[in-house]
Amino acid sequence: MPELELERYELSEGPAYRFESNRRDWLKSLGGGLLVLLVVSDLERAQAQEAGRGGWNQKLPENIGAWLHIAPDGTVTAFTGKAEMGQNIRTSLTQAVAEELRCAPSRVKLEMADTSVVPFDMGTFGSRTTPTMAPQLRRMAASARETLVGAAAKQWGADAASLTVADGWVSDPASGQRAGFGDLARRTDLVKCVAGDAAVKPPAGTSLPKVDARDFVTGRHRYAADMRRPGMLHGRILRPSAFNAKLVSVDASAAAMPGVKVIREGDFVGVVAPDEHTAGKALSAIRAQWTAPRQISAADLFAELRKPAPSERHDARSAGSLDEGLRAADKTVQSTYTVAYIAHTPLEPRAAVAEWNGGNLTVWTGSQRPFGVREELAQAFGIPEESVRVIVPDTGSAYGGKHTGECAIEAARLAKGAGKPVKLVWTREEEFTWAYFRPAGVIDVRSGATKDGRITAWEFTNYNSGGSAIDPPYDIPNQTVTFTPSREVLRQGSYRGLAATANHFARESHIDELAAAVGMDPLEFRRRNLKNERIRAVLDAAAERFGWGRTKPASGHGYGLACGTEKGGQIACCAEVSVGPQGRVRIERVVEAFECGAVVNPEHLKNQIEGAILMGIGGALFEAIDFDNGRILNARLSKYRVPRFSDAPAIEVVLVDRKDLPSAGAGETPIVGIAPAVANAIYQATGKRIRSMPMLPQMLA
Amino acid sequence: MDLVANGERHRLNVDPERPLLFVLRNELDLTGTKYGCGEGECGACTVLIDGVPRRSCRTPVSAAAGKQITTIEGLEDAGRLHAVQQAFIDADAMQCAYCTSGMILSAVALLHRNPTPTDEQIRRAMEGNICRCGAYNRIVAAVRKASTAITARAEAPHA
Numbered sequence: 001m002p003e004l005e006l007e008r009y010e011l012s013e014g015p016a017y018r019f020e021s022n023r024r025d026w027l028k029s030l031g032g033g034l035l036v037l038l039v040v041s042d043l044e045r046a047q048a049q050e051a052g053r054g055g056w057n058q059k060l061p062e063n064i065g066a067w068l069h070i071a072p073d074g075t076v077t078a079f080t081g082k083a084e085m086g087q088n089i090r091t092s093l094t095q096a097v098a099e100e101l102r103c104a105p106s107r108v109k110l111e112m113a114d115t116s117v118v119p120f121d122m123g124t125f126g127s128r129t130t131p132t133m134a135p136q137l138r139r140m141a142a143s144a145r146e147t148l149v150g151a152a153a154k155q156w157g158a159d160a161a162s163l164t165v166a167d168g169w170v171s172d173p174a175s176g177q178r179a180g181f182g183d184l185a186r187r188t189d190l191v192k193c194v195a196g197d198a199a200v201k202p203p204a205g206t207s208l209p210k211v212d213a214r215d216f217v218t219g220r221h222r223y224a225a226d227m228r229r230p231g232m233l234h235g236r237i238l239r240p241s242a243f244n245a246k247l248v249s250v251d252a253s254a255a256a257m258p259g260v261k262v263i264r265e266g267d268f269v270g271v272v273a274p275d276e277h278t279a280g281k282a283l284s285a286i287r288a289q290w291t292a293p294r295q296i297s298a299a300d301l302f303a304e305l306r307k308p309a310p311s312e313r314h315d316a317r318s319a320g321s322l323d324e325g326l327r328a329a330d331k332t333v334q335s336t337y338t339v340a341y342i343a344h345t346p347l348e349p350r351a352a353v354a355e356w357n358g359g360n361l362t363v364w365t366g367s368q369r370p371f372g373v374r375e376e377l378a379q380a381f382g383i384p385e386e387s388v389r390v391i392v393p394d395t396g397s398a399y400g401g402k403h404t405g406e407c408a409i410e411a412a413r414l415a416k417g418a419g420k421p422v423k424l425v426w427t428r429e430e431e432f433t434w435a436y437f438r439p440a441g442v443i444d445v446r447s448g449a450t451k452d453g454r455i456t457a458w459e460f461t462n463y464n465s466g467g468s469a470i471d472p473p474y475d476i477p478n479q480t481v482t483f484t485p486s487r488e489v490l491r492q493g494s495y496r497g498l499a500a501t502a503n504h505f506a507r508e509s510h511i512d513e514l515a516a517a518v519g520m521d522p523l524e525f526r527r528r529n530l531k532n533e534r535i536r537a538v539l540d541a542a543a544e545r546f547g548w549g550r551t552k553p554a555s556g557h558g559y560g561l562a563c564g565t566e567k568g569g570q571i572a573c574c575a576e577v578s579v580g581p582q583g584r585v586r587i588e589r590v591v592e593a594f595e596c597g598a599v600v601n602p603e604h605l606k607n608q609i610e611g612a613i614l615m616g617i618g619g620a621l622f623e624a625i626d627f628d629n630g631r632i633l634n635a636r637l638s639k640y641r642v643p644r645f646s647d648a649p650a651i652e653v654v655l656v657d658r659k660d661l662p663s664a665g666a667g668e669t670p671i672v673g674i675a676p677a678v679a680n681a682i683y684q685a686t687g688k689r690i691r692s693m694p695m696l697p698q699m700l701a
Numbered sequence: 702m703d704l705v706a707n708g709e710r711h712r713l714n715v716d717p718e719r720p721l722l723f724v725l726r727n728e729l730d731l732t733g734t735k736y737g738c739g740e741g742e743c744g745a746c747t748v749l750i751d752g753v754p755r756r757s758c759r760t761p762v763s764a765a766a767g768k769q770i771t772t773i774e775g776l777e778d779a780g781r782l783h784a785v786q787q788a789f790i791d792a793d794a795m796q797c798a799y800c801t802s803g804m805i806l807s808a809v810a811l812l813h814r815n816p817t818p819t820d821e822q823i824r825r826a827m828e829g830n831i832c833r834c835g836a837y838n839r840i841v842a843a844v845r846k847a848s849t850a851i852t853a854r855a856e857a858p859h860a
Contacts (some may be wrong), residue, residue, distance in 0.1 A: 085797055086797025213795070217782065217789050217805060218776070218797035219733015220733070223799065277719040347799040349836075395797065396798075397833055399794070427739060611796055612835070644828055644831060644837075648841075
């Protein structure tokens with residue numbers, strides 16, 4: 001069966017790594033030592049294998065994935081375009097380098113996500129850092145180690161294989177001689193190229209604590225909004241009255257306060273002031289009239305999503321014959337599931353500090369796509385990308401919500417108009433309104449199974465939410481799976497796990513419905529239809545730890561389970577819920593088993609899984625964007641409930657460590673199991689099947 | 702007006718209505734205190750005023766004048782982390798860590814009131830602090846760890 005198209009709401013990773021000419025000067029500024037470049041194009045890779053190394057003045061390859069530098073003073077610095085936003089890749093990538101260089105992690109510095117000093121990178125999304133960037137850094141570090149060992153062996157006339165490497169030193173146990181990384185790097189003084197696909201060792205799998213945790217617990221770390229530049233002003237933007245509104249008239253005369261400047265360019269109106277408070281007062285003094293078209297409201301959302309987008313292609317694929325499968329079934333089930341629009345709600349709202357220096361622009365901003373934001377800025381101001389530097393400090397989370405650069409562009413526009421650096425921090429209301437949402441969706445499922453629990457037919461149609469994890473992992477001979485894009489109702493985009501949450505919610509809820517129709521235990525029913533050994537392993541691990549089938553839930557309680565796979569991770573989730581008065585659902589206990597190949601950092605992996613479960617609880621039980629005629633009605637944390645301490649269940653994580661398999665990313669997939677597990681547990685507790693996310697109390701009352 | 706932040710007195714000429722949060726961040730460059738929502742719902746802006754946790758985004762600077770303000774930058778003592786800060790590191794109780802300052806200050810205030818809280822009491826006291834990354838159970842564990850450390854220190858014979 002052909003693959004469905006890539007997830008439409010996420011960019012695919014392109015091959016265009018460009019090593020720009022202005023980087024060469026910067027490389028010279030490194031001051032010699034050993035520089036290892038990771039070459040990713042086929043042609044240049046062949047050349048790299050052929051030549052292997054050269055001096056600092058050679059023509060450098062153009063397609064570079066990352067680079068690693070060992071300075072004459074022994075400092076090890078790895079450069080990557082990936083961004084840290086709480087997924088702890090600064091730690092895991094440091095581990096990759098330190099393990100290969102056999103030195104303490106504290107010796108390794110990571111330069112991340114600064115477009116002027118790191119190689120081009122598409123962005124930090126799609127759980128790609130662990131499967132791609134970590135092995136790349138590992139290869140470079142291994143190559144650097146071999147080079148340093150080689151240099152020492154040559155110098156001492158020793159056999160390289162007899163030398164040892166530990167804690168930044170190369171030693172010869174036979175002669176007792178030793179030399180530091182810095183000395184060897186200075187003497188070597190070369191640029192070495194390694195191929196992107198060289199073999200790589202598996203991770204050691206140790207729980208290194210967050211490398212810069214101390215900066216965070218002391219408040220020393222500066223997020224984008226904490227940056228400060230000389231003469232910096234604070235900006236605010238006049239927002240339209242509704243989506244798609246056009247500015248009719250604006251009167252900014254009342255905003256003429258000391259130190260305030262109003263900046264207008266077409267429909268863009270903003271203010272700058274010496275502080276946020278004054279900027280806010282000036283903004284509210286502006287009188288503006290807008291005109292907006294009539295727009296869809298939340299009540300009409302799901303009917304609207306069923307209308308296909310006129311120009312969009314439908315993706316459908318089939319195997320076997322659905323009709324035959326349905327005829328062969330003893331029981332058939334048909335049901336529809338819906339998923340609301342939700343907001344990422346990163347605790348750090350979008351923020352940017354922009355500074356012009358002649359025709360050059362520097363912007364500090366929280367983003368998953370520093371090079372994407374650089375491109376947006378270059379386009380917005382009609383300047384070459386080389387004139388734009390985007391620096392992404394470790395960011396206060398994103399969850400797929402910080403792909404775009406509008407805040408950076410707004411700050412740069414204000415800075416240009418003001419002639420001074422400008423800081424712009426989106427308010428929570430702006431963050432809820434003017435970013436983008438996880439797509440809402442409608443999913444129709446029709447299925448059939450035999451009395452002995454074999455699924456014979458599967459028809460699955462997803463309107464709008466997306467194609468991630470749309471394929472059932474079960475062994476079903478007759479199936480049709482369709483993704484139908486809809487006309488966009490609200491601005492929508494990437495989100496942690498993308499549509500995999502919606503598709504798992506519908507599929508794993510439906511599997512329980514089908515199991516119930518043929519009178520079979522949900523675990524047994526799944527096992528009977530699952531050939532995928534990796535999913536079976538996590539399903540068994542979760543069920544075993546949860547005690548599935550060994551106890552009956554107390555009155556008003558229910559157990560539910562769900563399993564699946566996405567982005568190289570296998571997941572199974574068991575949940576116990578209690579349903580109280582007025583349909584209040586409390587998730588009492590969760591056991592989640594996860595397998596993503598070889599575990600890199602067990603403690604951080606557990607942290608990610610626990611966090612994904614918590615975030616998943618929000619979408620499962622509370623979160624939904626309410627909107628009416630182009631306006632968001634609940635754009636505040638007091639109106640849009642996200643999970644809090646009291647919502648956190650007891651969580652047990654079971655890690656299935658497959659040291660024999662390459663490591664997959666783990667920031668996203670652990671989110672997909674909780675919603676269907678909870679839906680299935682609510683059904684067991686109450687006999688009511690809820691087919692909408694979020695599952696609200698009124699649906700149970 | 703006079704603002705006493707982390708034991709240091711500052712003389713400031715600012716609009717008394719301006720939220721304390723922005724005065725701390727802009728005038729005193731104490732950026733460890735974060736903006737999250739502006740309506741006191743998320744706790745990222747939590748500071749201690751005379752030892753009591755307050756939402757600095759909803760506190761006019763005039764209400765804090767002359768009082769003892771403690772921000773995250775004021776917890777370290779001569780390069781030694783506060784027990785709660787250390788416990789957050791040890792329990793890996795953060796991901797993006799944007800909530801961490803507010804979490805730590807809420808926990809410090811709780812342990813000051815009640816040095817040996819139950820898990821339930823910790824959760825209740827911290828309910829107003831949001832960790833969007835969902836490290837709640839780890840934060841509870843960190844507060845428990847800090848409680849143990851503080852109690853042990855208090856019980857240890859003084860040298």
